[in-house]
Ligand SMILES: Nc1ncnc2c1ncn2[C@@H]1O[C@H](COP(=O)(O)OP(=O)(O)OP(=O)(O)O)[C@@H](O)[C@H]1O
């Protein structure tokens with residue numbers, strides 16, 4: 025696998041990270057995702073990390089970068105499904121993922137994005 | 153002549169005597185073990201004993217030939233410790249085998265007192281060693297019981313309660329040290345995942361004191377909860393605690409704090425856009 | 434007294450080694466029955482240190498050991514490289530210090546995640562970082 029699939033749901037993009045990433049793959053994800061945000065005019069990005077057992081400062085920085093870049097392009101990032109052990113470890117490590125929204129699962133992440141972004145009404149109907 | 157080897161021919165007599173001694177021990181508890189079970193266990197140990205012990209190795213319990221005996225003996229004393237036998241009962245079990253052996257020897261070899269005496273000395277020494285092994289493993293078994301109970305207590309004392317759809321409450325009672333906080337935190341976060349609850353209320357009204365270390369633990373718990381995508385409210389802040397927190401210069405401004413569990417619950421309803429109303433009749 | 438029960442040395446010279454190495458450490462943590470949270474802490478710390486090797490020294494090795502002391506078991510990892518070394522170790526151990534335009538969390542963060550942490554570095558000679566995590570630590 026050399027590309028992580030990015031799915032599109034209406035105004036949102038969803039990336040599910042299934043494996044522990046090689047650095048190059050993670051860097052690819054960063055640029056692919058930003059390209060996609062621009063191409064699709066997405067307003068929100070969901071990164072599902074529920075399958076990730078390790079998030080070190082490198083991975084944390086990639087997530088932070090994606091959030092920062094998306095924000096400049098008017099899209100919000102939500103990290104969903106972080107495992108308890110990963111959360112405890114990141115706090116101890118000192119990485120707080122500032123500027124990134126978090127949610128328990130994809131569904132909750134979606135509704136969080138919807139509440140953060142003011143979409144025109146017809147668009148909202150399209151998402152359902 | 154090898155008196156130890158000679159014992160093999162007397163297996164059934166030995167077992168019979170040994171059982172008699174064991175059963176004569178008035179403290180033997182019928183409630184703890186069936187006679188059948190006791191017999192099977194004793195037979196296993198006796199067979200291992202007869203197979204291994206000879207005049208040559210009797211003085212060296214570290215000899216590999218003793219491994220089966222020690223294994224069986226350790227198993228027996230650990231399981232006895234778990235079942236609540238006393239050390240005396242467990243000790244009697246082992247030492248009564250020696251008494252049985254002595255009795256068999258006396259009946260057989262009373263004509264050669266010098267040989268009998270030498271063998272008896274060795275036998276006593278051997279049983280001293282077996283006794284020590286028995287007690288060591290017995291104590292280990294007890295320690296395991298204690299450790300397990302300690303774990304259970306710390307788990308019992310940090311129950312996570314699902315008070316409402318999406319709302320968890322965790323009343324903390326007693327002192328919060330580092331290891332306890334770790335258990336509390338892991339427990340809470342796992343429950344958040346399992347129940348998909350987006351709000352957790354940490355009630356500290358049962359925590360006697362909050363120093364900077366405890367505060368730091370609380371801050372970490374809140375931060376980890378947020379990373380996972382849930383919100384954490386701390387309730388049960390008594391006036392003394394508010395005082396110390398401010399005096400110690402601990403910054404809790406990023407945390408939602410409430411005086412009582414009730415007001416925390418109200419806040420949680422608010423965040424979930426729920427309303428509690430009196431029914432109009 | 435600490436007894437080494439098992440050891441293995443793993444060379445590190447390319448970025449793909451990071452994930453492979455982490456999986457190897459994970460196998461060891463599982464072997465001694467370490468809980469998930471401690472596993473995650475140790476592997477994350479290890480990941481930081483192995484990245485430092487790749488980033489600042491280019492290559493190096495990690496020694497993985499299962500150790501035992503009294504009734505405790507644990508895992509010790511020794512990261513060594515022959516890279517440029519660190520001129521001011523106490524400074525490098527501070528949160529936020531980085532010569533690599535990064536977050537500067539690797540070293541101090543790794544120290545917080547383990548039970549014992551030791552760093553020795555000589556400019557021009559290289560760096561050795563040793564970490565230890567007890568099974569229940
Ligand atoms: N193995 C090493 N060899 C030489 N210098 C090192 C080594 N490890 C760390 N350093 C130095 O110590 C500094 C701090 O390291 P640390 O891992 O804490 O932060 P970082 O690598 O710069 O950033 P981060 O790990 O957060 O991405 C580095 O910037 C580097 O100058």
Ligand SMILES: [Mg+2]
Pocket residue numbers: 481484485538539540
């Ligand atoms: Mg680093």
